[in-house]
Amino acid sequence: MTEIAANPDSRTDQFLAGVRACLPVAISIAAYGLVWGVLARGAGLSVLEVMMMSALVFAGSAQFVALDLWTATPAALPIGALVLAALIINLRYLLLTATLRPLYSDKSRVRGALSMYLVTDENWAMTVAAMSRGQGSAAFLMGGGVLAWLAWMCTNLIGYGLGSAIDDPTRWGLDFAFTATFLALLLGMWKGRSDLIPWLVAALAAIVTSRLIDGSWHILVGGIVGSLVGAFLETRKHAHKS
Template sequence: MNQTSSRRDSSFDRFLLGARACFPVAISIGAYGLVWGVLARGAGLTLLEVSLMSGLVFAGSAQFVALDLWTSVPSALPVGPLILAALIVNLRYLLLSATLRPLYPAKGGMGRGILSMYFVTDENWAMTVAAMARGEGSVAFLVGGGVLAWIAWMGTNLIGYGLGSTIDDPSRWGLDFAFTATFLALLLGMWKGRGDLLPWLVAALAAILTSRLVEGSWHILGGGMAGSLVGAIMEGRRHVRQS
């Protein structure tokens, strides 16, 4: 009984640790969550639609893309393009979730894995990967940050929707830069040294090149795959030299 209680306490402690680690970025999530709520009201979404999309989809970039395609007339809603756009934008989660595989047991735990993947965002993924590098990463840490991100996103979406009539131009308040600022902060937080420079440069160049050649959000996946490939090759060579 004591061992079971101890494990639960330990998991809860890691959950809180993940939430605390993600608190600074949750503020930024709230900022562009506010923007999305304002834009969603302007696009004609109802409060119920905003609540369902934010609560179930929980993917900021895909939701911003959805607003560009949204129409208030149900019969004219482009369901196919909406699904395809969300799929393309969120393909990067194939890469993100793959890096989290070491957190899960080799056998079993499929249900827990699927549930926790719902709470994966770019922000708590970055914090969890950084924690894994320090030997502190865990599923509870990941979920703790994800739950906080969900609360920040859902709450500010609803607030933004309510304020939609008073904030007609989010850029006047600097809220349009919150999304970019968040990812710049995450990027700097993941910098480990000059060894990261080449993969990052390759990822950036691949993303820029892909964006000029292919329409849509394929540049996100292209940059991520190119940078990951270079990073994997460099890591493999490093292990060979050390052995």
């Protein structure tokens, strides 16, 4: 941390490395951003509301669900339901941002906590992948976050302008861009056979949950169950060895 602070170039390099690493996923963010912009127009949001929501909330899945709940008549707007939905959908960020704590020293804890604003699934995944290779830094995380923010905001506005031209992302296969990206990221995280069972448990738990409950609970349930199984297997193995 002190080395990086003493050398501004390396911090800039890290920031740019984060931007570069997130370029492929920025394309999938952009694809979804376009779709969200189009749908937001259909849901009755004004261009100012689109900009405020994308700038301040900055969470794709929560914003998609918000469009389902949104009403064009202000008096009928379900404010409580919108806030609760955002909370539930984003609960999984507890798990994500907890893993980023090692990137910040104790002195920069407040700055770190505020930086979590720019954490998305995409730059989180890229940064955690870099950390598992012994790389990654706060600047790397921010590089990806700024790129993700710009890609999301710009494409939301373009989509809003396009109106109903792209009504169906599945027609272009673009709905699969996220899945393919996350699958490749997952494969890149493979460390050995000890990953197999936790991942399979996470996948099964997520599939079952997604069939039973609407929303993005499957991410939270699968992530918690799978990681607990992984931790259980790992600590049991160590206990046997000692």
